[in-house]
Amino acid sequence: MGEQLEKMYDVELKPGAGENYVCNLTKPEFAEVMATDIPKEPLPDHEMVPVALKKLDQMRKERKSVQLYLDICVRCGACIKQCHYFIGTGDPKNTPVGRAELLRKVYRAHFTISGKLFGSLVGAQKLTPEILKNEWYKYFYQCSECRRCSVFCPYGIDQAEITMAGREVLNSVGLAPKYVTQVISQVYKHGNNLGIPEPAFKYNCQFLEEEIKESTGVDVKIPVDKEKADILYLPPSADLFTNTDTMIGVAKVFHAIGADWTMSTYASEAANFGLFFSYDDLKTINLRVVETAKKIGAKLVIFGECGHAWRAARQFMEAMNGPLPFKFMNILEFTADLLRKGKLKNIDKSRNDDVVVTLHDPCNYARAGDLVEETRYIIQQVCNNFHDMDPSVTKERTFCCGGGGGLLTEELMELRMKGGLPRATAVKEVVEAHGVNYLAAPCAIDKAQLPLVMQHYNIPVQVGGIHDLVGKALILEGQEEFEAKKKAEEEAAKAAAAAVPAVCGLCDAEFASMDECCEHAEKEHKISKEQCDMACESKEGAGAAAVPAVCGLCDAEFASMDECCEHAEKEHKISKEQCDMVCESKQ
Amino acid sequence: MAKTLKVGDRELELDEDGFLKDPSQWDKEVAEAFAREEGIELTDEHWEIVNFLREYYQQYQIAPMIRILVKEVGKKLGPEKGNLKYIYKLFPNGPAKQACKIAGLPKPTGCV
Numbered sequence: 001m002g003e004q005l006e007k008m009y010d011v012e013l014k015p016g017a018g019e020n021y022v023c024n025l026t027k028p029e030f031a032e033v034m035a036t037d038i039p040k041e042p043l044p045d046h047e048m049v050p051v052a053l054k055k056l057d058q059m060r061k062e063r064k065s066v067q068l069y070l071d072i073c074v075r076c077g078a079c080i081k082q083c084h085y086f087i088g089t090g091d092p093k094n095t096p097v098g099r100a101e102l103l104r105k106v107y108r109a110h111f112t113i114s115g116k117l118f119g120s121l122v123g124a125q126k127l128t129p130e131i132l133k134n135e136w137y138k139y140f141y142q143c144s145e146c147r148r149c150s151v152f153c154p155y156g157i158d159q160a161e162i163t164m165a166g167r168e169v170l171n172s173v174g175l176a177p178k179y180v181t182q183v184i185s186q187v188y189k190h191g192n193n194l195g196i197p198e199p200a201f202k203y204n205c206q207f208l209e210e211e212i213k214e215s216t217g218v219d220v221k222i223p224v225d226k227e228k229a230d231i232l233y234l235p236p237s238a239d240l241f242t243n244t245d246t247m248i249g250v251a252k253v254f255h256a257i258g259a260d261w262t263m264s265t266y267a268s269e270a271a272n273f274g275l276f277f278s279y280d281d282l283k284t285i286n287l288r289v290v291e292t293a294k295k296i297g298a299k300l301v302i303f304g305e306c307g308h309a310w311r312a313a314r315q316f317m318e319a320m321n322g323p324l325p326f327k328f329m330n331i332l333e334f335t336a337d338l339l340r341k342g343k344l345k346n347i348d349k350s351r352n353d354d355v356v357v358t359l360h361d362p363c364n365y366a367r368a369g370d371l372v373e374e375t376r377y378i379i380q381q382v383c384n385n386f387h388d389m390d391p392s393v394t395k396e397r398t399f400c401c402g403g404g405g406g407l408l409t410e411e412l413m414e415l416r417m418k419g420g421l422p423r424a425t426a427v428k429e430v431v432e433a434h435g436v437n438y439l440a441a442p443c444a445i446d447k448a449q450l451p452l453v454m455q456h457y458n459i460p461v462q463v464g465g466i467h468d469l470v471g472k473a474l475i476l477e478g479q480e481e482f483e484a485k486k487k488a489e490e491e492a493a494k495a496a497a498a499a500v501p502a503v504c505g506l507c508d509a510e511f512a513s514m515d516e517c518c519e520h521a522e523k524e525h526k527i528s529k530e531q532c533d534m535a536c537e538s539k540e541g542a543g544a545a546a547v548p549a550v551c552g553l554c555d556a557e558f559a560s561m562d563e564c565c566e567h568a569e570k571e572h573k574i575s576k577e578q579c580d581m582v583c584e585s586k587q
Numbered sequence: 588m589a590k591t592l593k594v595g596d597r598e599l600e601l602d603e604d605g606f607l608k609d610p611s612q613w614d615k616e617v618a619e620a621f622a623r624e625e626g627i628e629l630t631d632e633h634w635e636i637v638n639f640l641r642e643y644y645q646q647y648q649i650a651p652m653i654r655i656l657v658k659e660v661g662k663k664l665g666p667e668k669g670n671l672k673y674i675y676k677l678f679p680n681g682p683a684k685q686a687c688k689i690a691g692l693p694k695p696t697g698c699v
Binding site: 024178179182183186192193194195196197199200203204207208211236237238240241242244271306408409410411444445447448 | 603604647648649652653654655694695696697698699
């Protein structure tokens with residue numbers, strides 16, 4: 001481990017530092033359309049506690065993992081320094097065990113015998129509206145559910161399960177964040193997180209088709225709403241908004257193998273914010289995908305570069321929405337497989353020689369999606385320069401970008417930057433050691449969050465996807481001919497420009513011959529032919545006094561036209577006949 | 588207390604992110620008031636972008652894809668200006684957070 005990373009773990013304690021970070025509350029119109037039944041606004045205080053306790057009881061009974069994790073934690077603290085929000089803020093409540101303790105103390109008081117008998121002696125505390133509003137609502141939205149703590153827990157406790165249960169309890173009393181409910185409501189209305197309406201979605205795809213055509217000369221299709229297709233592709237909708245190079249890379253891959261694929265405006269989003277909010281919404285959002293795949297007869301559903309989408313699909317779709325009449329996989333598995341089998345034939349790695357790449361493992365790929373080798377394999381197949389970060393912070397030990405878990409919202413910006421510190425520190429090390437200038441981040445949340453983090457910590461890297469790199473290196477059929485033709489045309493145009501024989505030195509007008517140029521000068525600028533000399537121009541036209549003549553080829557100045565002409569003849573081998581005042585040859 | 592924007596003798600309500608709560612209240616004076624708050628003096632180049640954002644929004648009910656905006660700027664203001672860097676020069680806080688706000692569009696949300 002490098003010195004900077006090592007030092008990062010020395011965290012100065014700042015109790016209460018996290019108390020200022022709180023998510024804006026949902027608007028009633030968003031709360032109303034959630035699949036899970038939640039009040040439109042926070043319940044009055046006297047109603048909160050019984051409703052919350054009922055929900056908590058339901059959670060622990062329905063989710064065996066929650067009950068187990070509530071009971072078996074021995075508070076050893078192994079998780080504390082592994083949490084990016086703790087490292088960034090120093091707030092002891094902002095640790096995996098500290099956050100879970102906010103719920104465990106209530107659980108003990110209401111649901112365990114020792115807690116009921118001995119109360120605070122055994123760390124039990126009865127639930128109050130203040131605990132819900134000031135502790136749970138603040139701190140359960142300062143966990144990005146990245147699950148790094150679970151890797152370091154000797155019992156394997158996944159504190160994110162407790163965060164998720166805690167958030168469901170908060171929903172039941174109307175303490176829900178606007179960012180998450182708005183995004184989910186946009187999925188229900190428009191099929192995607194960004195709320196891109198159908199006409200705009202289709203226009204965006206057409207626009208990208210034209211962009212590919214302009215740069216490659218190849219008709220690559222980005223199909224939307226085909227009635228039948230073998231493959232249903234789900235992009236993060238940000239790939240149709242900001243991360244368009246990722247979308248282009250994916251479209252090129254499908255084109256190269258002649259895939260029968262489509263996207264759908266009903267399910268135009270890979271992401272599933274239900275994972276950050278409620279099982280009911282998680283299931284409902286996944287259902288849109290399942291219904292669409294069935295309708296179009298897809299044999300394969302492919303999820304785009306999006307971390308938590310992959311977890312929502314891989315760990316929940318079959319269980320919640322199955323049995324599924326199709327297979328599903330991640331685009332990174334798909335492309336890696338094509339590369340392994342040699343199906344993407346024409347790859348020119350040198351087209352990525354302008355970048356030195358490192359990889360950020362999205363938390364949900366690495367710790368919930370079994371997706372750590374394919375990412376590296378693809379990068380190394382399409383790039384010559386790749387350097388991994390320190391092994392203590394890659395693969396299943398990867399650090400969160402600081403914006404996952406439903407926290408990618410403006411009001412949490414300060415917390416997001418603090419939470420991004422560990423990732424930034426690791427990136428800085430490879431930038432300094434290897435000159436890394438491209439941070440590959442195959443997840444839409446990363447692509448939004450990491451550029452801000454890198455800017456915040458002054459780390460000069462570009463953030464982009466993996467398929468952005470694939471798209472650059474993958475040469476399509478017909479592309480090389482197009483590029484050769486384009487290059488020839490550009491050179492011809494350049495030569496043609498150079499061939500323009502005369503340009504007026506006073507107004508840049510172009511002429512086919514010197515004579516025409518002189519006529520123009522005489523008429524428009526009132527300059528007599530006598531004053532003219534090829535490649536020599538007066539800076540002030542006819543009335544030039546101070547510097548009567550300047551050589552048009554080398555800017556040398558002369559006291560008289562005659563001297564200038566002599567210079568032109570000697571130095572530039574131009575005869576006096578070729579000279580005419582204010583007309584200069586581009587040669 | 589809800590945030591507001593003073594435009595002449597009007598007092599317009601803003602959302603938590605400082606965007607117009609009711610986008611239909613937008614007019615050129617609103618744009619100028621927002622710009623003043625952000626420390627930007629609106630030039631013709633700024634207006635080209637603001638007007639395009641408005642036109643696109645009225646047609647599609649959402650802000651344009653960044654790439655579309657960049658290309659449009661290139662078309663209207665010259666190819667050397669058709670890049671993100673130039674847009675950031677005019678709107679230092681970016682097209683989504685600043686240009687959209689001045690143009691009276693809702694703030695894009697999601698993984699952006």
